[in-house]
Every structure is written in C-alpha cells, then in structure tokens.
Amino acid sequence: MRLLFVEDDVEFSEQLSQILKQHYAVDIATDGETAWKWLQLVNYDAVILDVMLPKLNGVELCQRIRDAGQQVRILLLTGQSTIDDRIIGLDSGADDYLIKPVGFQEVLARLRALLRRPPFIASTRLEWGSLQLDLERHQATFAGKTIVLTLKEYLLLKLFLRHGDWVHKHSVILEQLWDLDCDLPSEEAVRAHVKGLRRKLKAVGAGDLIETVYGVGYRLNPAYLTPTRSTHPTVLVVAEQEPAETMKELLEPCGLSIALSIEPAALLKTLDLTQPNLLVLAADATGLNRFALCQVIRRDRRWNWLPIVLMMATTDPEIINQGFAAGADDFVHDPIIPDELTNRVLNRLERVRQLQKRFQTG
Structure with missing residues (x-):
C-alpha cells in the first residue's frame, strides 16, 4: 500500500516516516501545494496530513481532496486540542484525527483501522429528495x-x-x-x-x-427525502444505564434512532433485533471484555461490516491499540465529550450511507 505523508516538521517527519516505511511505500511532502500535486499524480491508499502546513493548510487540502471526488482515507495530525478544531477537521472530510504529540504505534494502529474501512465514496452530485x-x-x-x-x-x-x-x-x-x-x-x-x-x-x-x-x-x-431513504439511522449503544441514557439524549436530537442495551453477553441477538447502522461499546476498566466482543463481531459474517466505536476512559496508547487490533473503527472519551461523540458517530454513519448509496446505484 502507498501512503502520502504531509508534514513540515522535518525531525518529526523523518522519525515517523522511518516507522511507516517498514510497512508501506511512503511519499513525503512538506507543504499543502506540493501534496496536492502528488495527489493528482498518484493513487494513494491513505494520506497522513498535518493541519498546520505552509501554502495550503491541512483543512483546506482535505476539503480540496473531497471536492475533487478523491476517495483516499485521510488521517489528520493536529496540535490543536479544542473540540471545535476536531469538528472542523472531520467536517472537512477527514476520516480520523490524532492530537500531537502522538505515539508512532498509535499512528500505525489508526492507519490499520482506516485501511480496513470502505473508502470515502465521493459524488459530483449531492441530493436531498x-x-x-x-x-x-x-x-x-x-x-x-x-x-x-x-x-x-x-x-x-x-x-x-x-x-x-x-x-x-x-x-x-x-x-x-x-x-x-x-x-x-x-x-x-x-x-x-x-x-x-x-x-x-x-x-x-x-x-x-x-x-x-x-x-x-x-x-x-x-x-x-424519498421513501426509499431511511430518515433515522439506528445506533446501538451497549453501556451501563447512566452513560447509555446520556448518549441517547445527545444523539437523538441529531435525527438518530438510539437502541440501548445493558447486556453485552447477548450482543449478537441484540444486533439481530435492532439492525443498527453503527455500534457504540462502552469499555470496562480493563477493556478486555469489549475487545473480545469486537472480535466476535468481526468474525460474524452478518455483522463484520458494522462500524464499531469504543468508549474508553483510558488514554494509554497500548490499550487503545489493542482496541483497534480487535476490530474497532474509532473511540470516544469517557467521560463523554458531547461534540466529540456526536461528530464521530455522525462521521461514521455518513461513510456507511455513502457506501450504501454507491452499491444501490451500481
């Protein structure tokens, strides 16, 4: 697989690129305009993109990529940790983001998760009924x-x-x-x-x-909307009662149908009953049980496509990497950060909707 790594910090770029080159073919650009030229010449599998770039910043480049209809996966690296900064990055078309300073193994884990997902499906026509x-x-x-x-x-x-x-x-x-x-x-x-x-x-x-x-x-x-379009995507939240109710209160105003479950042992049965478009799994103290559930879902032919978002209280990169290795697509923080939760969930659902639309139109 071939990656484009866009970073103007020379020392950081050299360190991370050495790690990346052990697993992928990597091209490096130090500014947004050069990166855009590379993107017009090469069909990349993923782009790792710093937000603060000269000539054309990361958010602007991300928007240009999506407006041009390119389907490449995009991982943003940002030193800005405010919620609005993260929302802007996701709104611009990025698939995921990491906040600097970042561990190299976490970058690799996020990349593996991104490359497991269906690519962003772009269209030259947007519709609403x-x-x-x-x-x-x-x-x-x-x-x-x-x-x-x-x-x-x-x-x-x-x-x-x-x-x-x-x-x-x-x-x-x-x-x-x-x-x-x-x-x-x-x-x-x-x-x-x-x-x-x-x-x-x-x-x-x-x-x-x-x-x-x-x-x-x-x-x-x-x-x-036309009758064939579902107006209420379903999110299944598997968590204890208090955080589950909080997530329900935050997500329902976004036009989502929320199904709650406090019985992770009966997860596959609950999936069959609720038919969700996305699953949110709250993690226990060690994360082991939820990771095992991720593996169960990934082995099930009926549900191995389902996007999984883990809610985790830890920021330990090793545990987070275990979650990605088990099959999770993303994670949100516990305690809940409202804007982060809603935007990560909606971002995943948009990817599913675009993929389904592509399949329906052939």
Missing part, C-alpha cells in the same frame, strides 16, 4: 427548477447536503464558510445567509427544507 446540487457546474435545482445562489449560499447548501443527517452549529458553519485567517463575523451573519437561502428555496416550493434546531443550529428537513 428533489433538491440537487451539481458540484461540477455549481448549480442547484429543486424539482427541476434552477435556484440562483450567491457564493456563500452555495457553500452553505453544500455543507448541509454533504452532511444531510447532521445538525450544523453556528460556530462550525462560521469556520467552514469564512477564511480562518480573517476575523470571523458574528453568528448573525450565518442567520442572514440561512434566511436568504430559505427565501430562494421557498420560491421553488421548498420553504421549510432547512429546519432550525433551537439552541443548536440547522438541519435539513427529513420530510423531503
């Missing part, structure tokens, strides 16, 4: 009627459509639509653009397509 956005022609239509948009309205609609099942916070919309090098406007600017977009949607018969989730942000109205 009768609403369509052509990314090549930069044109929006509803039921065949053209919608003339400003640049910000186009970017706003693209953000909503690319993550149609998400609730989009004002702060994240600001980070996505405005240059990070400039002073960001107030949340009132977001409201003004949403109002303008709603006015244009109303003119073509879709006035309530963008819903307000009061106190949170905006989402697309699931009533506009």
